[in-house]
Amino acid sequence: MKQPCRVLFTGSMCALMLSGCSTPRPAQMAITPRDKETYADKGAATVQKETKHRVAILTKQDNIIKGREVADALDAQLTSVISDFAFFSIVERSNLDALLKEKQLEALNSDQLEKIDIPEAEYLITAKVNAPRIEKNTGLNLTAVTANSGRQNVASFKVTASVDFRFYEKATGRTILVKNIERVAPGSVDCEQTPTAETPDAVGKLKVAVQECAKVFAMELGSRYAPPARVVETRGEGKVAKFTMGTNYGLVKGVKVEFFEYVDNSDVVAGAVREPSPVGYGVVLESEQNSSWAEVLESDKVFVKRGHYVRITSDQSKALKTQIIDAARLQ
Secondary structure, eight states, X not given: OOOOOEEEOOSOHHHHHHTTTTSXXXXXXXXXXXXXXXXXXXXXXXXXXXXXXXXXXXXXXXTTSOSSHHHHHHHHHHHHHHHTSTTEEEOOTHHHHHHHHTTGGGGGXXXXXXXXXXXXXXXXXXXXXXXXXXXXEEEEEEOOOSTTOOOOOEEEEEEEEEEEEEEEETTTTEEEEEEEEEEEOSSEEEESSOOOTTSHHHHHXXXXXXXXXXXXXXXXXXXXXXXXXXXXXXXXXXXXEEXXXXXXXXXXXXXXXXXXXXXXXXXXXXXXXXXXXXEEEEEEEEEOSSOEEEEETXXXXXXXXXXXXXXXXXXXXXXXXXXXXXXXXXX
């Protein structure tokens, strides 16, 4: 008889609650003479009205996971974050029901996405949840998990989700982006026996992990398709910057951004055109519908000004901030 498993949470909630409490909010920081300097882009083009592109989202899960519970969690998260982008609109779910019934989702296993015919959509996002990886956490054996349970040597297991994403453009018949994203679910599952993809607690962890995969993929799309924003204000000697991109482009706390300006190298390279030149990097601190505040990384070494451009970086890994700071220290 299989023993029930329970979720084990690690870490200090107290530390999370206390972190950052003494830091003033960006809008409370002083505006200094440095913050009043402005970058002027004389070659800036007239701002064009944004066009919304209709996108359909199709999800599937590996047969080892019964039902559609995990795929539905992925679908809900993808729909939510993609809907936040001002340049995408989601094809209504009712339009996809017939497609699901006709089992055309088998095309998710091949490169022939053109077989999936959704007339209302200009783009197609497919996401397939692969078989999960469930591994024992070394050295984490527990005893006496519950009073009078009689269970001993309960092991702790981590659950890793893997999702294959594809972004297909119907007009050109091209698969523009193919990406496999893996995420380890927070916390762990403790159990006397190795959990399976059918173990309820493991399924719960999988749902959380695939939703994190969806957020990462959405930020990858945002970095490719969101038009550049502009810095409208800096404060605290350039320590923070406010710019014209917010939740309407899926930005939330922790998203990494790049500040840049355009450089014209036609005087030294024949036929050269205006191209972005990085100024610095930042991490979003808070966001509203149409704007965000970001911490400027290494603000004592970079000079982000009002008027500079901003875009979402393609690398949204948690280690990116550390990599940027370490690279700057070596210069």
